[in-house]
Amino acid sequence: MSLFRFKFDLESEISRKSLLYNVNWFISLRWLAVISIFLLTFLAKNLFKIALEYKVFYVIGFVVLSYNVVLYFWFKYSQRVCKGELCVHYALISAHIQIVLDIISLGFLIHFSGGVESPFLYVFIFHPIFATVILTTPSAFFYALLSIAVVGIIAVGESLGFLEHHHLEGFFKAENIDSLLFSLGTFLAFILIQFTAVVITSVIMSELRKKQMDIENIKGELEVKNEKLRKKDEMRLLFLASATHDLKSPLNTITSYVQSLLEGYMGDISEEQKKILGRILVRINGLRQLISDVLELGEFEMGEEKDIRKECFDIVKLLEQSVQEFIPQASQKGITISFEKHPESCIVCADPVKIDEVIHNYLSNAIKYNKENGSVVIKVEIISDFVRVSVSDTGIGIREEEIPKLFTDFFRSQDVKKSGIEGTGLGLGIVKRIIERYNGRVGVESVYKKGSTFFFELPRCTT
Numbered sequence: 001m002s003l004f005r006f007k008f009d010l011e012s013e014i015s016r017k018s019l020l021y022n023v024n025w026f027i028s029l030r031w032l033a034v035i036s037i038f039l040l041t042f043l044a045k046n047l048f049k050i051a052l053e054y055k056v057f058y059v060i061g062f063v064v065l066s067y068n069v070v071l072y073f074w075f076k077y078s079q080r081v082c083k084g085e086l087c088v089h090y091a092l093i094s095a096h097i098q099i100v101l102d103i104i105s106l107g108f109l110i111h112f113s114g115g116v117e118s119p120f121l122y123v124f125i126f127h128p129i130f131a132t133v134i135l136t137t138p139s140a141f142f143y144a145l146l147s148i149a150v151v152g153i154i155a156v157g158e159s160l161g162f163l164e165h166h167h168l169e170g171f172f173k174a175e176n177i178d179s180l181l182f183s184l185g186t187f188l189a190f191i192l193i194q195f196t197a198v199v200i201t202s203v204i205m206s207e208l209r210k211k212q213m214d215i216e217n218i219k220g221e222l223e224v225k226n227e228k229l230r231k232k233d234e235m236r237l238l239f240l241a242s243a244t245h246d247l248k249s250p251l252n253t254i255t256s257y258v259q260s261l262l263e264g265y266m267g268d269i270s271e272e273q274k275k276i277l278g279r280i281l282v283r284i285n286g287l288r289q290l291i292s293d294v295l296e297l298g299e300f301e302m303g304e305e306k307d308i309r310k311e312c313f314d315i316v317k318l319l320e321q322s323v324q325e326f327i328p329q330a331s332q333k334g335i336t337i338s339f340e341k342h343p344e345s346c347i348v349c350a351d352p353v354k355i356d357e358v359i360h361n362y363l364s365n366a367i368k369y370n371k372e373n374g375s376v377v378i379k380v381e382i383i384s385d386f387v388r389v390s391v392s393d394t395g396i397g398i399r400e401e402e403i404p405k406l407f408t409d410f411f412r413s414q415d416v417k418k419s420g421i422e423g424t425g426l427g428l429g430i431v432k433r434i435i436e437r438y439n440g441r442v443g444v445e446s447v448y449k450k451g452s453t454f455f456f457e458l459p460r461c462t463t
Contacts, residue, residue: 067101074094103143110124148190148191151190309351311350311352313347320341334373340377340379371394376394393451
């Protein structure tokens with residue numbers, strides 16, 4: 001295993017992002033280190049009155065600040081201009097340079113703050129740990145050895161007099177550094193802690209990386225299966241669209257013949273025959289509506305309406321036109337239709353043809369499932385930044401447990417099925433898709449056997 005390679009599967013997008021995030025976090029953490037150096041130096045000198053060469057510490061702080069600024073902006077710039085594998089390469093370079101410079105800077109900090117006496121001695125432990133998390137286990141051991149070498153040079157040099165010892169007067173007793181046993185014991189403890197930290201972190205990271213690879217493999221398998229399912233679903237929809245489209249022609253022909261028979265173009269027929277032909281025509285129209293709904297549902301599922309048509313129009317005027325169209329149909333059942341418009345005008349941005357389809361669905365259902373001599377009330381009102389259109393009826397209502405299923409495909413309530421009223425169960429599902437495409441929402445409120453209120457909301461157009 002290469003010392004300077006990233007251990008994760010670099011072909012994995014998650015691993016790439018994890019590496020880039022960790023390196024960015026590691027470099028950004030240096031701002032806290034710089035602040036700590038300046039703050040602790042200030043407090044040691046002015047609050048705790050510890051004798052130290054504070055100017056040296058400020059210099060070290062400025063050096064750390066300087067190379068961190070350079071590395072930070074270089075990393076940001078390199079990630080902005082690079083592509084693919086090169087981004088990983090630049091991130092690795094940034095991490096290695098950062099760790100090496102930190103160990104060197106920390107060596108000077110340790111030396112001028114008491115050598116093996118220094119309270120900052122065990123800060124060295126963080127860099128091998130970071131290397132284990134961000135890079136590889138071999139690189140972590142390499143940086144642990146580098147840290148040990150730096151501390152060893154300081155400890156031996158100060159013990160033998162090659163390096164000047166900067167004692168922290170008022171913090172440690174002076175005789176500590178003169179004891180070879182103290183220096184040796186501290187150094188051995190430092191070695192033990194460094195290697196123990198690397199080993200423990202390596203074991204933990206190894207398990208985490210194995211689990212990550214398992215997740216990556218599962219994700220890959222799921223993506224393959226999803227793609228196969230998507231293709232099968234696409235083929236199913238294409239077949240369905242083709243089959244339903246091919247059914248239109250013969251149905252139109254059958255409809256034409258039946259209407260010709262009913263209107264007497266092919267000779268006189270009895271009243272009983274007219275009733276039977278009328279039922280046939282109703283069934284044919286129901287089948288044509290099912291074909292139309294299935295085709296529209298297929299368009300939504302296949303995403304053929306990605307380029308959503310939008311225009312600004314007055315939804316109140318559209319409602320007025322729709323209400324007028326349904327008055328004759330409602331009159332046949334003795335149903336009264338009233339239109340309550342609190343704003344006289346309200347502009348929305350959507351496809352008026354599609355919104356008209358939604359309105360027609362609501363009004364048609366309100367009449368179809370209403371009681372004889374019932375009523376239908378259409379309301380339009382402003383609620384915050386939305387316009388709400390609601391259609392209330394005095395019909396059969398909906399059972400409470402069935403309300404959550406209303407806007408799902410092919411759902412028809414138990415009472416509707418028993419009533420024998422024709423329907424496809426697709427209308428409300430299509431309504432929901434249309435309204436949500438224009439950032440709106442649909443809903444229903446109902447009291448069983450007393451009536452229902454279906455509504456939809458669309459954002460108002462303010463420009």
